[in-house]
Amino acid sequence: MRSHHHGQYLAVDSICFIKILGNSGQSPIFYKTMSIVIETKDLSRVFKTYQKPEGLKNSLRGILKREYTSKIALDKTNLKIESGKIIGLVGANGAGKTTLLKMLSGLVTPSSGDALVLGYRPWERNYEFLRQISILLGQKNQLWWDISPVDSYALLARIYDLDITATRKRVQDLAEMLQCSHVLTTQLRRLSLGERMKMEIIGALLHEPRILFLDEPTIGLDIVAQENIRNFLANYVKEKEPTVILTSHYMDDIATLADRLLLISKGNIVYQGTVDEFVTNSNAELAQDEKVDFEEVIRRFLETESRIR
Amino acid sequence: MKKSFAVFLKRNLAFAKLAIVSNLEYRLNYFVDAIVQPLLTTGIEVLLWFAVFQGAHTTTINGFGREYYLSYALWGAFFARIATSWMYEFRMIEEISSGSINSLIVRPMSFYEYYLSQLLGYKFITTIISMFVPVIAAWIFDLPTIYSRIPLAIVLCFYYLILVHTISFIVSSIAFHLTKISSFTVAKNLLLWILTGELFPLDLIPDPFKKIIITLPFSSGVFLPVGYITNRVTHAEFMQGFVSVTIGLVLLNFLGAVLWKKGLSSYTGTGA
Numbered sequence: 001m002r003s004h005h006h007g008q009y010l011a012v013d014s015i016c017f018i019k020i021l022g023n024s025g026q027s028p029i030f031y032k033t034m035s036i037v038i039e040t041k042d043l044s045r046v047f048k049t050y051q052k053p054e055g056l057k058n059s060l061r062g063i064l065k066r067e068y069t070s071k072i073a074l075d076k077t078n079l080k081i082e083s084g085k086i087i088g089l090v091g092a093n094g095a096g097k098t099t100l101l102k103m104l105s106g107l108v109t110p111s112s113g114d115a116l117v118l119g120y121r122p123w124e125r126n127y128e129f130l131r132q133i134s135i136l137l138g139q140k141n142q143l144w145w146d147i148s149p150v151d152s153y154a155l156l157a158r159i160y161d162l163d164i165t166a167t168r169k170r171v172q173d174l175a176e177m178l179q180c181s182h183v184l185t186t187q188l189r190r191l192s193l194g195e196r197m198k199m200e201i202i203g204a205l206l207h208e209p210r211i212l213f214l215d216e217p218t219i220g221l222d223i224v225a226q227e228n229i230r231n232f233l234a235n236y237v238k239e240k241e242p243t244v245i246l247t248s249h250y251m252d253d254i255a256t257l258a259d260r261l262l263l264i265s266k267g268n269i270v271y272q273g274t275v276d277e278f279v280t281n282s283n284a285e286l287a288q289d290e291k292v293d294f295e296e297v298i299r300r301f302l303e304t305e306s307r308i309r
Numbered sequence: 310m311k312k313s314f315a316v317f318l319k320r321n322l323a324f325a326k327l328a329i330v331s332n333l334e335y336r337l338n339y340f341v342d343a344i345v346q347p348l349l350t351t352g353i354e355v356l357l358w359f360a361v362f363q364g365a366h367t368t369t370i371n372g373f374g375r376e377y378y379l380s381y382a383l384w385g386a387f388f389a390r391i392a393t394s395w396m397y398e399f400r401m402i403e404e405i406s407s408g409s410i411n412s413l414i415v416r417p418m419s420f421y422e423y424y425l426s427q428l429l430g431y432k433f434i435t436t437i438i439s440m441f442v443p444v445i446a447a448w449i450f451d452l453p454t455i456y457s458r459i460p461l462a463i464v465l466c467f468y469y470l471i472l473v474h475t476i477s478f479i480v481s482s483i484a485f486h487l488t489k490i491s492s493f494t495v496a497k498n499l500l501l502w503i504l505t506g507e508l509f510p511l512d513l514i515p516d517p518f519k520k521i522i523i524t525l526p527f528s529s530g531v532f533l534p535v536g537y538i539t540n541r542v543t544h545a546e547f548m549q550g551f552v553s554v555t556i557g558l559v560l561l562n563f564l565g566a567v568l569w570k571k572g573l574s575s576y577t578g579t580g581a
Contacts, residue, residue: 047577102578105415109574123574127417135415142412146331158323159416161316187334 037211037243038081038104043113044267045074045099073099075267076113081260083210086237086244088258088275090251092302096267097247098137098215104245105135105213118210131160134209138216141188142200148185149199153206160207167206174202178232194225201229205236214246218253230256251295263301317422324423325430332431343435347390347442354382371513377539380452381510384535387443389507391436391466392530394473397428398494401481406488411578421565425474432470436463453539462534465550469529472554475561482565485572506532512541526550526557 048068052058074096081087089097102108104115106122106129115122120129136142143152150171157167175181180198183191188199197217204212217233218226230253237244237257248254254261254275261278263271271278275294282297283290292300332339358378361370368374401424404410413420447454480493502508504527511523511532522528529550536542 099578102411107411107415107578108576125414130415130417133415135411137411140409140411144327144331146334147327151327151330155323155327156416158320159418161320 035083036080037083038079038115038117038245040077040079040104040115041113042076042078043074043100043103043115044072044076044111045103045108046111047071047073072267074103074110077267077269079262079269079272081243081245083243084241085259086246086257087260087262088254089245089247089262089264090254090298090301091247091264095264097264099267100264101135101213101215101245101247105133106130107135131207132210133213134204134207134211135213136200136204136215136217138197138214138219141196143188143203145189146187148187149202150184152188152199152203156203156206162207170206171202174205177235178202178228194221197221197225197229201232208240208242210242212242212244214244214248216248217246218248218250226250226252233257251298254298255294320418321422321426324426325433328427328431329434332434343438344442347386347439350386350389351383351442351446354386355379358382371510373541376451377453377541378510379450380447380454380539381535381541383443383446383452384454384538385507385531387439388462388466388531388534389505390439391432391463392469392473392505393498393501393507394428394470394477395494395498397424397431397474398477398480399491400424401477402484402490402494405481405484405572405576406490408578414573420569421474421478424477425471428470428474429467432467455538455540458538461547462537465529465537465547465554466531466534468551469526469554472526472557472561473530475558475565478565479561479568482568482572485576501527501530504528505530506535510536510541512536524549524553526553529554 048070050062051067051069052062077100089100091097099108103110104117104122106125109123118129118132120126122129143149144155153167153171154164156162157164171184172181175184175198178198178201180195180202183195183199188196191199201217204214214233218229221229233244234257244257246253246257258275261271261273261275262269263278279292279294279297282300283292286292358375358381362368362375362378370378401420404413404420410420413423444456446452476497477494480490480497483493484490504522504525506528507530511528512519514522523532523546533542533547533550537544537547
């Protein structure tokens with residue numbers, strides 16, 4: 001990976017992906033087809049956490065002196081992701097999925113290593129980069145809690161410099177596809193979890209991002225709502241072809257949507273390949289009369305993970 | 310360049326509207342905040358100055374009669390209402406400590422401009438609504454007020470508000486490292502209560518402290534605009550406020566940018 005930081009020229013494995021910038025902040029002039037849109041080199045993140053032993057005495061001691069431990073959330077990760085692919089990121093709780101997602105989207109700065117997403121270092125938060133990505137964190141609101149979704153979308157249109165009339169039309173279209181037009185003018189805080197998630201998805205797709213980071217988009221939803229959102233996303237990516245990185249604890253999401261699978265364990269990528277290859281390889285390791293499906297393979301993987309921990 | 314500036318303006322106008330729209334969702338809370346609170350503050354200050362003059366058995370303090378102090382109390386409460394930021398500073402800190410800032414920093418905008426425009430939008434609408442109180446009271450009780458000076462005094466106060474926001478930005482940057490820091494806001498605002506001249510006119514402070522405190526940019530929040538309206542401060546002294554706020558803005562924005570960058574690099578993307 002080579003990169004000249006301030007803007008004249010950037011190259012990531014020049015065979016796959018070349019991008020030339022004018023002055024800093026301008027849009028890329030050309031991309032080769034089938035480009036690598038995400039590439040990381042030894043990307044790592046270490047978190048330091050304060051350890052508080054039990055009791056008042058230790059609280060008082062902590063006023064003057066505190067003990068910290070370091071935890072490697074992501075360890076020297078190397079990745080290459082092609083444009084237009086849907087990547088299922090799977091791992092146990094605390095394996096490093098969300099940390100990876102947050103670094104690739106620019107929320108978190110790495111402790112060491114490097115990454116280029118669409119030719120930009122995500123944590124530099126270049127506006128041109130931010131205009132081309134979207135991140136949906138299933139456990140966090142991205143829209144404004146105290147106003148209605150339509151007011152939020154109008155605000156997003158201003159932030160992303162979108163045409164207001166075209167945005168309204170797009171909201172209507174997406175809302176019809178998600179069957180939630182009736183709640184567009186209701187204050188966000190008064191919506192059910194399922195309705196809220198649909199509103200969040202519309203908000204995340206409004207500016208037609210080239211890269212979409214989806215962290216648990218169906219978390220906490222009932223089976224019908226999960227299926228609706230899954231179907232919607234499947235149709236959307238077929239039509240718009242964004243690159244999607246998806247994490248989910250529901251293996252149906254991954255099996256239905258993902259082209260490729262990234263298995264992550266204790267901060268390390270332990271498998272990169274297609275879902276089918278993964279199942280075939282896993283079955284090859286089993287006894288001849290035993291056959292398991294994707295969900296079962298992942299379940300066994302996660303069980304092993306939690307035992308090792 | 311022109312286009313990006315137009316985009317910037319439209320975006321920030323939208324943030325200012327957001328502040329108005331989201332506050333008006335809770336109408337009663339807003340009107341208590343915009344009308345009842347300044348009325349109560351004014352009442353307390355007026356009573357205080359009545360008590361001071363009665364207890365001191367004098368008709369003037371530092372060369373000004375009771376009416377001047379009542380007018381100062383009335384306009385002081387109004388300007389202090391503009392020049393302080395509790396609500397938005399708490400929100401900024403909360404965004405960082407709770408991790409809800411995640412939804413802001415992945416968008417093509419800055420946290421600084423997002424909250425500054427909201428603060429200005431909120432204060433603008435609140436100023437229009439709450440200004441009726443001192444104008445009507447000053448007119449009914451015939452308190453010393455130079456009405457023609459009010460617009461320029463409000464301009465200085467709003468300019469100072471940018472400095473207030475920059476201080477809030479600095480305080481909230483500390484939340485990246487310390488998480489719970491609302492006590493910083495309380496301590497800082499108590500200090501500003503005195504330094505702005507909200508508690509009492511700054512010209513009552515003995516020299517040399519008086520000169521130093523009035524030279525600081527904080528006097529542009531209350532003392533200079535109110536002193537200008539109530540004729541305690543000359544035009545030249547008043548204009549000096551623009552200079553001191555500008556110097557403060559340059560220094561504090563530099564400090565804020567450094568702290569923000571340092572804070573973001575250590576940010577762990579709390580939650581989710």
